[in-house]
Amino acid sequence: MKAMLHAATTGAPDIRARGHCLDCAIRQHAVCSDCSAPELDFLTNIKTYKSYKAGDRLLEMGERAAFMGTVVEGVASMSRILSDGRRQVVGLLFPGDLVGRPFSPVSPFDYVAVTDLRVCAFNRPQFETTLRETPALEQRLLEMTLDELDSAREWMVLLGRKSAQEKLCSFMIMAAQRALRLERRRPMDGILIELPLTREDMADFLGLTIETVSRQIGALKKSGVIELIDARHLLIPSWEALEEAAGGELAAV
């Protein structure tokens, strides 16, 4: 386990995949969701799995990335660090989301595992060739990219105009929705939310400091919008109250 801590720089060990793409639990959410059986056969043969521990860096900004991939299990972040150390997380990658920038070998952001992570990886040139030759892949990638663009813009609204409290509530809603989608469930009262990020990652995602994140969570607990199980788990007595406290307007995920 210790040996994997530097997987980011050394490159995580490739584990030749055994399972077939047809049996993949997250295929319906991934770029390969619309592929035919023969196309999945092909992908099965060229895919490998990579594993990372929380904190490992998958790709560094400016690095020529040798692979592209899909998150299978866990959560990763995309972020940028300014020269003086300020950091902004610009996106979270949940199972099904794509790791790496298609058609551009140098990554425009850092990719970091925020939890232990498993990624279904493809050799980059091979993946791009396959993309160009497989309309089902390319069209699905376009669809996913358009959705991500909508999400990024929604997050711009949050970063530019929402209060610290509204940011926290919006984040909780987003985290819940992403988790629920994987289980094909809908938000409801009394639901349990797992926060997959540290206070620091949350702060960097919301454009706040860890102290403000901590204080706002405290305030939400006191006002009854959330119930804290522990630092990473909370209960939502009323989904509607949470949405209200989020300042509304969170459509795309």
Next chain:
Amino acid sequence: MKAMLHAATTGAPDIRARGHCLDCAIRQHAVCSDCSAPELDFLTNIKTYKSYKAGDRLLEMGERAAFMGTVVEGVASMSRILSDGRRQVVGLLFPGDLVGRPFSPVSPFDYVAVTDLRVCAFNRPQFETTLRETPALEQRLLEMTLDELDSAREWMVLLGRKSAQEKLCSFMIMAAQRALRLERRRPMDGILIELPLTREDMADFLGLTIETVSRQIGALKKSGVIELIDARHLLIPSWEALEEAAGGELAAV
């Protein structure tokens, strides 16, 4: 002006296009840039032009948009307004940029002309069919969408982590780069920048108030980073000094 305020709902007058796409000045920047001559013939026949005055709304959030288009001349904004009136601009559209959300008839944001505007428009179902049947179009759309996603994420860094002063400088750099790209020129010292936005639109794009925008521009003038010609035009004595004041890290446009 007053009479055009409702162009959005009534629909701006369609002007059957006379010019051929081959002669289009902004084709190289647009979604049709990789199309073959026959493909351009086809597009020529199905395109129309729409004109708007500054302030007109092209599309309203939630509206079922009947058309998609490309900005030919002028600048448009995409924005969202929260229920209490707070507004965030999530993107600017310069000549070549696409108006409307492909494959989703309801617009996720408001589209507003920030200057007088000319748009090359297509009937939406027809455009989407053409997209699916024309790989050159679809692949170019994917490329553009991936670039826009990078830009949106860069802007998230600005909104989340940059100071008011850095935001203003970053905006000036962005405005300059977008204008220069159309003329195939590069940034240089002594360059003239036109700000296509009102102070209010700038504020809403940068997550600030108009007072702060005005004060920061004043401060930049006093410190010599910019020279004001008038409220909408300024001179950059040193491009490098401007980048320095922007806090660095502005790659994609």
Next chain:
DNA sequence: CGAACCTTTGATGCTACTCAAGTATTGTGG
């Protein structure tokens, strides 16, 4: 059991917001 990390809490300060007023600039009708 102790070190490292994560989280919370407190005191203080500063950036950017709010409220308010005044100065250009633009557009309109006489």
Next chain:
DNA sequence: CCACAATACTTGAGTAGCATCAAAGGTTCG
């Protein structure tokens, strides 16, 4: 072409919200 209104922009005073600095619990892991 001028007078006036409307809009855009600037400037000032006071303040709120979040950041910063500091330190003290908790939790996890070796």
